Amino acid sequence: MHAYTRAIQFRGYSAALVLQFALCMCATIATAAKAQMPSAEFLQTAVQSDHRPIALFVTCKNMAQPLALVGQGKSSTGATLDVDTPVRVASNTKTFVAATVLRLWEDKRIDLDAAIGPLLTPAIDQLLQSGGYDTARITVRQLLSHSAGIYDHAADDRYLGLILSQPERRWTREDLVRLAVTWGRPLSATGTAFHYSDTGYILIGDIIERITGQSLGKAVREQLQLDSYHLRSTWWEIMEEQPSTAAPRARQFIGDFEASKLDASIDLYGGGGLAMSTRDLATLTGALFEGKLFKHPETLKEMLWRGTHKGADTYRLGVFVKTVNGQDYYWHSGYWGTVAYYAPATGVAVAGASDNQDAYRRLVKMAELAVGVVVLPNN
Structure with a gap:
């Protein structure tokens, strides 16, 4: 769970294949829960389409290696926001x-x-x-x-x-x-x-x-x-x-x-x-x-x-x-633009952040896609 992973910048189909592989590691549990994980292309598009930087980290109790997703929108500061950048949550x-x-x-x-x-x-x-x-x-x-x-x-x-x-x-x-x-x-x-x-x-x-x-x-x-x-x-x-191990805290905006x-x-x-x-x-x-x-x-x-x-x-x-389709999902958000979700049926945990509050709604949508709240019939 604590192993470091390379952040994936969505610029090509190879990144999509890596994402698909990681999400499929929870597929048998997800099938049992009657929820479909999003396709790589769908989540890739969601992250990439936002005009603000977004960092999303996905882990699962049956996932050999967690997944770091970074959408490189235009930053308010010119700085990079990634899954290891601390933010006020x-x-x-x-x-x-x-x-x-x-x-x-x-x-x-x-x-x-x-x-x-x-x-x-x-x-x-x-x-x-x-x-x-x-x-x-x-x-x-x-x-x-x-x-x-x-x-x-x-x-x-x-x-x-x-x-x-x-x-x-x-x-x-x-x-x-x-x-x-x-x-x-x-x-x-x-x-x-x-x-x-x-x-x-x-x-x-x-x-x-x-x-x-x-x-x-x-x-x-x-x-x-x-x-x-x-x-x-x-x-x-x-x-x-x-902590001395932490990167500088992100500049967060409204x-x-x-x-x-x-x-x-x-x-x-x-x-x-x-x-x-x-x-x-x-x-x-x-x-x-x-x-x-x-x-x-x-x-x-x-x-x-x-x-x-x-x-x-x-x-x-x-x-x-x-509660969606009989399955509970636990979550909380933070005012400046953070969110965390957990799906008991699949063991998937997702956390996300943006450097600007105006990206919050899309951040929630991406987190809900990744954790399985949003069920996609054909994707």
Whole structure:
């Protein structure tokens, strides 16, 4: 799984043959799942047709060698984006924050159904209560499943303008929670409906730090044993040093604006925070859903718990789920233009990134093609 592969630049039919060979290594499982892998030509065209650089890394538990795909569109910076280039993965971080909580749960260090009030830093607990939240009723599980009704500061139209006006400001966790309680009220009664919330995961990050007595970055690294997976380009910004094995972090854009110049504290405390390459993201995604990050199989089952609240069919604990033709696919994305997918039926894990958010929709399409979400009847 960790073997390095040569990035394939799609400029000829020989690359297509290599891609076809790699995808066919999972063909027997895919046939059993009644899903067709895309033809080499189809995926080649998808990657090549985008006007932005895109890096896609595909691995499979039955694949002898993973596959690195690089579409060489016009870069915003003139720099090359490949599968070993670290990027800010933003909300893809949530999956591994949730997994860290599940590790603490299996070690009986946290109760998923415990009230969050006593677990939070007192100042943050008081902030939430002042904003109308009953922290004696909201549970850890509800934060993880986005069913706590927490207003999302990051989704507020004012947030982007605020951070763009202060690009070098070092925001604290308390600053961001204060924005949420100032700008909005509880979105629903706790435990009744899905409302995606970065603020909720900032609270999870606070709880992890208080339980472990470590920074969130160190806690995630130790609880998930990240160092055992030979991740060359993964670290928590601000909280950890960039590994010496990592290439320079990519310059990431929203249109013409270089978002990578914003201080990492705008998305650091649990809702985001990790910088990773697509190779590392696919590798760790595969390890998670193959149960390798946990001590017991029951822990992954608990992470995939489905609530009874409205919207529970789309999200578990730290991961979205999409069901196509009776098969589940687990996925998450990141705001700046990253995505990760896992197909349990085939064991295929895919991660992708672009250097500009305007390529996100096509990036998702390519990842879904590679993982088998999109079933192609004749290709």
